[in-house]
Amino acid sequence: MPEPALPPDTSQGSGPMPEPMLDVVGLHKTYPGDGRPVEAVRDLTFRLEHGEFVCVVGPSGCGKTTLLKCLAGLMAPTSGRVELAGRPVTGPPADLAVVFQEYGRSLFPWLTVRANVELPLIEKGTGKARRRELVEESLAAVGLSGSADAHPWQLSGGMQQRVAIARAVAYEPAVLLMDEPFAAVDAQTRGDLEDLVRDIWRRLDVTVLFVTHDIDEAVYLGQRVLVLSAAPTVLQEEVRVDLPEERDQLDTRKDPRFAELRAWAYAEIQRAKADVHRSGAGPRE
Numbered sequence: 001m002p003e004p005a006l007p008p009d010t011s012q013g014s015g016p017m018p019e020p021m022l023d024v025v026g027l028h029k030t031y032p033g034d035g036r037p038v039e040a041v042r043d044l045t046f047r048l049e050h051g052e053f054v055c056v057v058g059p060s061g062c063g064k065t066t067l068l069k070c071l072a073g074l075m076a077p078t079s080g081r082v083e084l085a086g087r088p089v090t091g092p093p094a095d096l097a098v099v100f101q102e103y104g105r106s107l108f109p110w111l112t113v114r115a116n117v118e119l120p121l122i123e124k125g126t127g128k129a130r131r132r133e134l135v136e137e138s139l140a141a142v143g144l145s146g147s148a149d150a151h152p153w154q155l156s157g158g159m160q161q162r163v164a165i166a167r168a169v170a171y172e173p174a175v176l177l178m179d180e181p182f183a184a185v186d187a188q189t190r191g192d193l194e195d196l197v198r199d200i201w202r203r204l205d206v207t208v209l210f211v212t213h214d215i216d217e218a219v220y221l222g223q224r225v226l227v228l229s230a231a232p233t234v235l236q237e238e239v240r241v242d243l244p245e246e247r248d249q250l251d252t253r254k255d256p257r258f259a260e261l262r263a264w265a266y267a268e269i270q271r272a273k274a275d276v277h278r279s280g281a282g283p284r285e
């Protein structure tokens with residue numbers, strides 16, 4: 001398949017760079033394994049500017065979750081560093097929130113929706129009046145004001161994931177990490193949740209790193225897409241998504257540029273898989 005023509009990557013502008021919101025430099029992670037070390041992330045260097053929405057795609061098992069755990073301070077890299085707003089990440093940072101794929105396991109079934117959203121704010125030391133405000137605002141933002149007193153198990157999967165998003169948003173994070181958050185919901189709900197996340201991102205001053213295995217989702221949501229190689233992963237390619245800022249599930253996906261971008265990302269992922277099968281290593285020398 002011929003590679004789709006793309007404009008040169010414009011993500012690295014000239015002139016002095018402002019301080020990035022998230023700075024990943026030479027990140028490397030090798031798991032001890034069971035007597036045999038497993039190199040998951042070979043060398044990742046990238047940055048997210050303040051307020052950016054960046055999607056990460058890559059072949060299955062390439063190290064996306066490993067990367068996110070390192071970014072969230074849940075796991076120490078073997079070498080390299082992660083900085084959030086200029087401060088090294090050495091444990092879970094106070095101004096970062098994560099939304100995981102498995103909403104069923106991330107919500108407490110014995111707590112109401114309101115209590116689930118409020119809990120991290122109590123742990124953060126937010127005062128009672130402000131907590132109430134944040135919980136109400138975030139539940140309204142995800143369209144769940146009427147379900148505040150329900151328990152998670154009384155809600156559909158899509159609604160539970162909305163609760164998880166509300167909880168992350170209420171925390172007022174500077175950076176929101178999302179790990180395949182819509183992989184377990186049906187296609188229609190998924191479209192609604194994609195639009196919800198873009199809407200929240202545009203209204204709030206938050207930087208988003210969104211990991212997905214779905215190329216269409218990455219192109220639809222992101223301002224930039226980073227393509228990871230197969231494990232041990234390196235940054236294979238990146239592209240700026242030069243689609244109009246207003247995204248629409250029908251119009252955007254019909255845009256010929258959308259088709260070009262998704263074909264490009266698809267070809268890159270195929271190349272990553274082919275390279276790893278040929279050499280047993282990442283696609284870059």
Ligand SMILES: Nc1ncnc2c1ncn2[C@@H]1O[C@H](COP(=O)(O)OP(=O)(O)OP(=O)(O)O)[C@@H](O)[C@H]1O
Pocket residue numbers: 031032033038039040059060061062063064065066067213231
């Ligand atoms: N705790 C661990 N010990 C040893 N190896 C691990 C561990 N966790 C992950 N790995 C290996 O590291 C590599 C990357 O795994 P990771 O889960 O980060 O990939 P992923 O891209 O998130 O996968 P998926 O696409 O299936 O969600 C894989 O080869 C995996 O087997």
